[in-house]
Amino acid sequence: MKLVPFEMERWQSTWEHSVEFNLSESGVEPLPLRELLRDDASVEHFLNHPLAYSQGNGTPELRSSIAGMYRGATPEQVLVTNGSSEACLLALWHLVEPGDEVVLMLPNYMESWGLVQMFGGKVRPLWLREDLGWQFDPDELATLVGRRTKALAVCNPNNPTGAVMGEDRRRAVLDAARDSKAWLLADEVYAGAEREGARTESLWGDYERTLILNGLSKAYALPGLRIGWVVGPPDTIETLWAYHDYTSLTPTYLSDRLAQIALSAGRREEILARTRSILQRNYGMLREWIGGHGSMFTHIPPIAGAICFLRYSLRINSSDLAWRLLKEKSTLIVPGDQFGMDGYIRIGMGHAGTYLSEALGRVDETLRELAAEKGAP
Ligand SMILES: Cc1ncc(COP(=O)(O)O)c(C=O)c1O
Incomplete structure (x- = not known):
């Protein structure tokens, strides 16, 4: 490769x-770290954790908190990874075979742009347009997605433009994925980091072949924990866990526990x-x-x-x-x-x-x- x-x-x-x-x-x-742990009792409790291997796909407690953020999702539909970047690697490693086409929203974080090519796939760019307020042209999407499309990958909210897809674009993405039976891969790592307005609605929940990538690095201000996740159908999540056995095995023990605190009610x-x-x-x-x-x-x-x-x-x-x-x-x-x-x-x-x-x-x-x-x- x-x-x-x-x-x-x-x-x-x-x-x-x-x-x-x-x-x-x-x-x-x-x-x-002190702000996350807050009081002396929590610090003391935290210091007693063993530096052990953690549950490979994420502790049930953490997976359950994450699942709770996605309509109808269960802990079996969540795989915890080392950053959302690892989630993206696992998903594309599994999905992309040589010759596959991936329609990719651009500009983008560019990890998926590189990985698709490394796995032998072909990137078909779906460019966001400045004259459309950094939205894509739905007609262009319609011409790009078809029978040969293995996946449609979007980054919403978008890096680097900071744009959020309008409801019409969201529908267009879901319809295009459904019509072509392509996988929908949605990087939502900036959801929750809205400067103003409503929380960005996840693409989760409307189409069964959807994989959501997310993590604690951006909206949650915890990049050093290296906690990411992928949410998807249970059998696909099981498969991605098997890929994870070849990358980093487990999230770090301490990060998993700290992530539980960050995602707890109120915090x-x-x-x-x-x-x-x-x-x-x-x-x-x-x-x-x-x-x-x-x-x-x-x-x-x-x-x-x-x-x-x-x-x-x-x-x-x-x-x-x-x-x-x-x-x-x-x-x-x-x-x-x-x-x-x-x-x-x-x-x-x-x-x-x-x-x-x-x-x-x-x-x-x-x-x-x-x-x-x-x-x-
Ligand atoms: C859109 C997007 N996805 C994924 C990542 C990777 O983040 P991490 O692996 O820290 O979760 C980044 C980092 O900048 C990003 O901008």
């Missing part, structure tokens, strides 16, 4: 812990409320910064996720711009090139305190230098 590099992850993994300002992250400021809503307040505060700050740059940037306000996808009018390639920021200002952003979309950059806005404004100050320095070098855009 030939490796298709996952450019954005390579870029982030290589640099995110050595830069002064990391604006490449798409989640909110992670919760400290879950508190964590999501924290996420929303960070997003509201920081997006306000970012929007002001964008507005202060006149016509240099345009964007459609993101609905969910700690990310803002900006189109820029500077005469510089997005990877070159990101390299300059990295090398000269120790600031990491994601270039649009990594989504196949030069002319855009993705800025993460989930940090606490003054981090975001300081980091944007670094970006400003480069923008001023570019303007001086090349003349105003």
Whole structure:
């Protein structure tokens, strides 16, 4: 199998812990362990856990909390994984045979884009369109999905645009999957990280060949737990568990227990409320910064996720711009090139305190230098 590099992850993994300002992250400021455990009694109790192997598919307690979030789902329909990225790997490993077509919403996190190709499949892109408010064109979907489609993969809310599918698009996706008998693979890791408006409705529950991918890294601000999950039909979940035997065996014992706390009654809503307040505060700050740059940037306000996808009018390639920021200002952003979309950059806005404004100050320095070098855009 030939490796298709996952450019954005390579870029982030290589640099995110050595830069002064990391604006490449798409989640909110992670919760400290102490805040999750709260009181001394819980800390003490937690310290007594053995560092043991955990239940391979996730403890019944955790699977039951997760199942409770999906209409009619049971714990047998849940497999707990190491991050939603592992859930995506297992699902595509199982589904994609050489020659299979996968209709894939783009831009996207791009893990599925690489994996489909590595498993010998063919990606048929379903592009979100800026002129449609980062929605796809339903007529285009109709032309892409057919008898040869093995899976239709969407990311909703979307990374990098922060867009949420409208109800008409949601229906169109479900109808297209049902009509073609394709698997529907829905990455919903940003559900619950809505800056405003209602919680994004899951694609779960309307069509039997559906696999939902999700986890605690984004809306729940717990990326370090590496807890993800896949929800699907019981027999498929059983099969994916058998694939899991070849990857990481089990979620870590401690993460499974901490995830139980995060998803317990009351706590879950508190964590999501924290996420929303960070997003509201920081997006306000970012929007002001964008507005202060006149016509240099345009964007459609993101609905969910700690990310803002900006189109820029500077005469510089997005990877070159990101390299300059990295090398000269120790600031990491994601270039649009990594989504196949030069002319855009993705800025993460989930940090606490003054981090975001300081980091944007670094970006400003480069923008001023570019303007001086090349003349105003
Ligand atoms: C859309 C999307 N899916 C999946 C992931 C993987 O997240 P994790 O493995 O931490 O759950 C990310 C990470 O940025 C993402 O943006």
